[in-house]
Amino acid sequence: MAKTPACPPGGVRLVEGAGDAAMGLRVADVQLVNCGTEAYVLEGYPEIRLLDAKRAPVEAAVQHGGAGIAAAPTGAEGDAHRIELRPGQAAGFGMVWRNLVTDSTVPAAEGWVLEVTPRAGAPRVELELRHRVDLGNTGKLGIGPWKAAAR
Structure with missing residues (x-):
């Protein structure tokens, strides 16, 4: 049985x-879990x-939403709302990008670690990714607002 890591500061x-990845368009979801003992507001x-x-x-x-990256909705759209997470609850945000190489003389960018500051003044949280964020050489990444996780 896998051991759950200690809750970070x-x-x-x-x-x-x-x-999901299709024809160069990539979408991913990142969840933030309240592993603490107090409510956490996003x-x-x-x-x-x-x-x-x-x-x-x-x-x-990094831009808000997927405009200019994808023509159709990707999950990175939506209005921002206040979310209060009780201990054990989660919220997430979507990311969207294209693995597009427009200039073969420019190296393609790949992200393997995601650093997230969930809210102003909060400590940064780090996630080693299983699946890279392969931006090609366009360098554009769209993110969505925090959304409560489905229960």
């Missing part, structure tokens, strides 16, 4: 959710940063 942990969008396999920052333009 700040009282929340990240979990890599489902993802509002708006997380602040994120991608790191490569050597933990160096990946140059990426």
Whole structure:
């Protein structure tokens, strides 16, 4: 049986959710679980940063929503709402990007670690990804607002 890691400082942990890839368009879901003992309030969008396999920052333009990345809804759309997570509850956000190489002389960017600041003033939480964020060389990543996890 897998051992659950200790709850990080700040009282929340990240979990890599489902993802999908088709014809260069990628979508992924990241969950934030309140593993602490107090309520945890989220509002708006997380602040994120991608790191490569050597933990160096990946140059990426992070935007709210998927406009300019995908023509159809991707799950990264929606209005931001205040969410209060009781201990054990989760919320998540969607990410959308294209694995698109537009210039073969520019190296393709790959993120293997996701750093998330869930709310202003909170400690950053880190997640080593099982599936890379392969941005190609467009450097664009869309994220959605925090949404309560389905129960």
